[in-house]
Amino acid sequence: MKSGLVLSKSMLSENPIAMLFLGLCPALAVSVRVIDALWMSVGVILVLVLSGLAMALLSRHGEVDRGSAAAGLLRALVITSFLTASFEAGLLSLAPTASAALGIYAPLIAVNCLVLGRGMPGVTSPSLGSSVAAALGRGIGFAASLVLIALVREALGAGTITLFPVGGFGGTIEIPLLVEQPVRALGFAGGGLLCLGYLAAAARVISGRAAAKSAGKEAA
Amino acid sequence: MPDVEDRAGPAAFSLMPAPHLSVGMSTSRMTWLVSLCLLPAAGWGVFLFGTPALIVLVVSVCAAVLAELAATLPFRRFTLPDGSAVLTGFIVGLLMPAGVPAFVPAAASAFAILVVKQTFGGLGRNWMNPAMGGVVFALLSWPGLMSQWITPRGGSAQAAVMPPLGALRAALGAPGVKDATPLAVLSRAGFTFSDIDSQVVGWINSHVLAPLGTALAPGTFDVLVGHVAGGIGTVSAPFLLLGAWFLLSRGVIRWHLPVCYAGTFSLLAAIFGGLGTGQGWFAGGPGFHLLSGSLVLGAFYAAPDPVTSPLTNRGKCIFGVGLGILTFLLRFFGSLGDGVAASIVLGNCASPLLDRWTSRRATEDVREGAA
Numbered sequence: 001m002k003s004g005l006v007l008s009k010s011m012l013s014e015n016p017i018a019m020l021f022l023g024l025c026p027a028l029a030v031s032v033r034v035i036d037a038l039w040m041s042v043g044v045i046l047v048l049v050l051s052g053l054a055m056a057l058l059s060r061h062g063e064v065d066r067g068s069a070a071a072g073l074l075r076a077l078v079i080t081s082f083l084t085a086s087f088e089a090g091l092l093s094l095a096p097t098a099s100a101a102l103g104i105y106a107p108l109i110a111v112n113c114l115v116l117g118r119g120m121p122g123v124t125s126p127s128l129g130s131s132v133a134a135a136l137g138r139g140i141g142f143a144a145s146l147v148l149i150a151l152v153r154e155a156l157g158a159g160t161i162t163l164f165p166v167g168g169f170g171g172t173i174e175i176p177l178l179v180e181q182p183v184r185a186l187g188f189a190g191g192g193l194l195c196l197g198y199l200a201a202a203a204r205v206i207s208g209r210a211a212a213k214s215a216g217k218e219a220a
Numbered sequence: 221m222p223d224v225e226d227r228a229g230p231a232a233f234s235l236m237p238a239p240h241l242s243v244g245m246s247t248s249r250m251t252w253l254v255s256l257c258l259l260p261a262a263g264w265g266v267f268l269f270g271t272p273a274l275i276v277l278v279v280s281v282c283a284a285v286l287a288e289l290a291a292t293l294p295f296r297r298f299t300l301p302d303g304s305a306v307l308t309g310f311i312v313g314l315l316m317p318a319g320v321p322a323f324v325p326a327a328a329s330a331f332a333i334l335v336v337k338q339t340f341g342g343l344g345r346n347w348m349n350p351a352m353g354g355v356v357f358a359l360l361s362w363p364g365l366m367s368q369w370i371t372p373r374g375g376s377a378q379a380a381v382m383p384p385l386g387a388l389r390a391a392l393g394a395p396g397v398k399d400a401t402p403l404a405v406l407s408r409a410g411f412t413f414s415d416i417d418s419q420v421v422g423w424i425n426s427h428v429l430a431p432l433g434t435a436l437a438p439g440t441f442d443v444l445v446g447h448v449a450g451g452i453g454t455v456s457a458p459f460l461l462l463g464a465w466f467l468l469s470r471g472v473i474r475w476h477l478p479v480c481y482a483g484t485f486s487l488l489a490a491i492f493g494g495l496g497t498g499q500g501w502f503a504g505g506p507g508f509h510l511l512s513g514s515l516v517l518g519a520f521y522a523a524p525d526p527v528t529s530p531l532t533n534r535g536k537c538i539f540g541v542g543l544g545i546l547t548f549l550l551r552f553f554g555s556l557g558d559g560v561a562a563s564i565v566l567g568n569c570a571s572p573l574l575d576r577w578t579s580r581r582a583t584e585d586v587r588e589g590a591a
Contacts, residue, residue, distance in 0.1 A: 183327070185360040194335070 010137030018203035037150035041143030052135030157186035251303035257463030265452035269318035284309025314453025319368035398498030484544025513558035
C-alpha cells in the first residue's frame with residue numbers, strides 16, 4: 001500500500017478515538033485544557049513515530065522472526081517505555097508546568113501507544129515508509145480528536161482557550177460571556193464522554209459519506 | 221411511544237389484526253393532559269414568586285419549542301402537536317428557582333430537547349427523561365445560579381433566602397440546634413416562617429392539639445401548603461397531588477411507581493432521617509422530607525414518563541423502590557439539589573433492563589432453558 005494512503009487511512013477511517021474508541025482514558029482526562037491536549041499529542045506522535053521506525057528497522061534485519069509473539073510484545077514494550085521515559089524526562093526539564101498538568105498520563109503514554117500501535121503494519125511490514133506513515137497517521141488522528149474535544153470542552157466548560165504563551169500574549173484566550181458562567185458540566189468526565197459521542201457520530205457520518213462516494217465512483 | 225399514532229382523522233375504514241380495543245387515549249392527548257394537570261402548581265408558583273417565575277416558565281417552554289423546531293424541521297417533520305416539547309420545557313421551568321437568570325432555563329430546555337431527546341431520534345427513542353436530564357445539566361453547570369431563590373409572597377425576609385432543605389443543611393452546622401425534628405432545627409437556627417403559618421399553627425395548637433398534649437412545630441403549615449422558597453412548581457404539594465389524582469383517575473399514570481417511590485423514600489427517611497439531626501434511629505419525620513423538595517413532582521409527573529420508565533407493573537414497582545433508595549441517598553448525603561432529578565436520570569438507565577426482567581414471555585425460550 002502507498003504511504004500516503006496508509007497515512008490518510010490511519011488518520012481518518014481508523015481514527016483511534018473517534019472510530020476505534022482506543023485511548024479513551026487519556027482522551028477524557030487530558031482534554032479539559034487545550035494546552036494539555038497539545039502536549040499529550042506531541043508525546044503520542046513522537047513515541048508512536050519513533051517506535052514505528054525502530055520496529056520497522058528491527059524487522060528489516062529479520063529480528064521479528066526470532067522468538068515468540070510474547071517476545072515481540074516485550075520488544076515493543078521496551079521500545080515504547082524507553083521512548084516514553086525519554087519524552088517524560090524532556091518534558092519535565094523543558095516544560096515543568098505541562099509535565100505537572102499531564103500527571104500520570106505522561107508515563108501512561110507508553111501503554112497508550114502500545115494500544116494505539118496494535119495492528120499497525122510496522123511489526124509485519126519491512127517497509128520503512130508505510131510503517132512510519134501508519135504511526136504518523138494514528139498519532140495525528142489521535143491528536144486531532146483530542147485537541148478537538150479539548151477545544152469544545154475548554155471553550156464551553158471553562159470559557160477559556162489555553163495555548164502557549166508567546167511574547168506579550170499570556171497564553172489564555174477568554175471568551176467574553178462564557179468565562180463568567182461557563183457550562184461546567186462539560187468539564188466533568190460525563191461532559192467529555194458527551195463530546196466524544198458527538199465526535200464519533202460525526203466521524204461515522206463523514207466516513208460513511210466518503211465510502212458511499214467512492215463506491216459510486218467504482219460503480220461508474 | 222412512536223407506535224401509538226395520533227388518531228387525528230377518521231379513516232373510512234381500516235383493516236387491522238385483533239384485538240380491536242381503544243382506550244380513547246393517544247400519546248399527544250396524554251402529554252397535553254399532563255401539562256394541563258401541572259397548571260395549578262405553576263399558577264401557585266407564579267402567585268408566590270411573581271413575574272420572575274412567569275418569565276422563567278415562558279423562557280423554558282419557548283426554548284424547548286424552538287429547539288424542537290430546529291431539530292425536526294430540517295428533516296421535514298413537525299412534532300409540536302405531540303406536546304412533548306412543551307411538557308419538557310414546562311417541567312424544566314417548574315423545577316427552576318424563580319430567581320435564576322433566564323439563560324439557565326433556556327439552556328436546560330435546549331439541552332433536554334437537543335441532546336437528551338432528539339440526538340437519540342425523538343420522542344419514544346430517548347432513554348433518559350429529557351426534562352430531568354436538562355435539570356441535572358443545569359445543576360452541574362451552574363450550581364450557584366440554580367440556588368437563587370426568591371422569598372415567597374407574604375413570607376418574612378431572611379438573611380439568606382433558602383428552601384427548607386437548603387436551610388436545614390446550612391443550619392445543621394450551627395451549634396445547639398440538634399436533637400430535634402427538621403422544622404424545630406430550622407426554628408432554632410433562626411429560620412422564620414410566615415405570619416399566616418404562625419396564626420394557623422397557633423390556632424390548631426391551642427384549640428385542637430393542646431388537650432391532646434401535643435403540638436405542631438412552627439412551619440408545618442408553610443411546608444405543607446408550599447409557602448416557602450423553592451422550585452417554581454415544586455413547592456406546592458397540594459396542587460401537584462390534585463393534578464396527580466386527576467391523572468391517576470384517567471389512567472394516564474398508574475399508582476405502582478409513585479407509591480413505591482414515595483413509600484420507599486418515606487421508610488428510609490423515617491428509619492435513618494433522624495440520625496443527621498441527632499435524634500437517632502427511627503426518629504426521622506418523613507413528612508418534611510416528602511413535602512420539601514421536588515419529590516412529589518418527580519414521583520407523579522417525571523418518573524412515570526412512559527418512554528423512560530418500565531412498562532410492566534412489577535417493573536414499575538422495582539423502579540420506584542430503586543428511585544426511593546437513590547433519592548434518599550442523594551438527598552441526605554449528596555449535593556446535587558434535592559437529588560430527585562439526578563436519581564430519576566440514574567434510574568432511567570435501568571428501565572430497559574427491568575422491562576426485560578419483568579415482561580411475561582409468550583413462549584419459553586428453549587435455548588435459555590437448555591443452558
